[in-house]
Amino acid sequence: STQSTGSSGINAEYGQFLVGGAFQMPNLPQVGTDAWASGPGATATGTGPIRSARATVGKAGAQWKSLGVEAEGPCAAASASNDIKNGNFGAFSEASVGRAEVKGPLGVRARVEPNLDTGLGVQGGQLKAKVLGFGFSLGGGGIGISTPLGGIGFGNSGK
Numbered sequence: 001s002t003q004s005t006g007s008s009g010i011n012a013e014y015g016q017f018l019v020g021g022a023f024q025m026p027n028l029p030q031v032g033t034d035a036w037a038s039g040p041g042a043t044a045t046g047t048g049p050i051r052s053a054r055a056t057v058g059k060a061g062a063q064w065k066s067l068g069v070e071a072e073g074p075c076a077a078a079s080a081s082n083d084i085k086n087g088n089f090g091a092f093s094e095a096s097v098g099r100a101e102v103k104g105p106l107g108v109r110a111r112v113e114p115n116l117d118t119g120l121g122v123q124g125g126q127l128k129a130k131v132l133g134f135g136f137s138l139g140g141g142g143i144g145i146s147t148p149l150g151g152i153g154f155g156n157s158g159k
Helices: 009-022
Strands: 003-006 032-038 041-047 050-056 059-065 067-072 075-083 088-096 099-103 109-112 118-123 126-131 134-139 142-147 150-155
Touching (some): 075 118
Antiparallel strands (some): 041 050, 050 075, 059 067, 088 118, 109 150, 118 126, 126 134, 134 142, 142 150
């Protein structure tokens, strides 16, 4: 079951309806008020040069102006892309026992997430490299540093 309120609630509810708990809000600067929650879910897509699959036991979050929090239970994901025309290519896998994340003003964010994420490539204009949780993301959207226990980031650099 999904619950969402606030200015971006309709979009979140639609995404949750389509793919259940595997839905991920786009990594865009967000300001407004919203809250969401979902139970277990899984999704798999394979369109053109992009393939991905994701499963989660559920997640919940809230957004107020430029401050946000989100928590997610165990999840696993895999993706591969050869969409060079749109600047996306590489292969990534994610395995996490859970995640608690805080996002603040100016794109500052921190998360606790025991994980073994591994991959190399470009996603959404960000160069990303990770091996067993250790890694970084760097690009026009910002910078992020990851460890097997979590990470920090500045800007809109994603996970």
